[in-house]
Amino acid sequence: MIPTVVTRAVLAEEIPAVLAWAMSRPGWTAEFDEVALHLTVRTSHPATNLPLRLQADLAGYRAVAPAWCFLDAEHGEVTGTPFPQPGAHPLVPGSIFHPNRVICAPWNRLAYQEYGGPHGDWGALTGWTVADMLCQVELHLAVSPGVLP
């Protein structure tokens, strides 16, 4: 794990773009807790209007990918619900929303077997910024038909 001061320095460069990105999206908000190194993003599911709360644990970033997960929107607890259903769209193939309630993307460390996820074959995190990750969440959320039961 890299020193926290290094992660904070990296995030000091990236977080303004994340906040600007969220501000440009109606219905999206982003808050960064610099002490906990947590990014909390709130939006609603485009198909159901159900409130969604997404959190990225950025400890160790960029040496390791963030840990992204959906939390209970009201209490912020890890309950596995609500979680978006994977959507199918010809222009956005291969949803990042896995039926096992993990965001399956190379930039989510929770997707890796080492962290209990289904993937062990993805390479190291390269080139993705936190704002890029959030943009891809939005993209796949837009084609998600609802939330998992």
Add this chain to the structure above:
Amino acid sequence: MSTQTEASKPHPGHGQITVKVVAPRDPDHPRHFEFRHDEVIADAARTAAAAFGYVGGNPSFANAKHVVLDRTKTLAAEHVHDHDTLHLVDVGGGV
């Protein structure tokens, strides 16, 4: 053939369009690009992505309404016009 251009550059030539591209990693600093109208979206997006420092991936564009464009089609076929704003997105999947 695509070229990155400045906003103050004179009007592009016949068959060329200038678009503003916004990248999520730097939304406050969009860049302007000149593309052929018949340029395939995947190629144009790759050019723009490289300029913003993206390496690899599956770059594409979304229009001002955040509708993802078909990266196999041309800018003209996807109704991209001169001076349009496009958002850089990566359409690579997970799973």
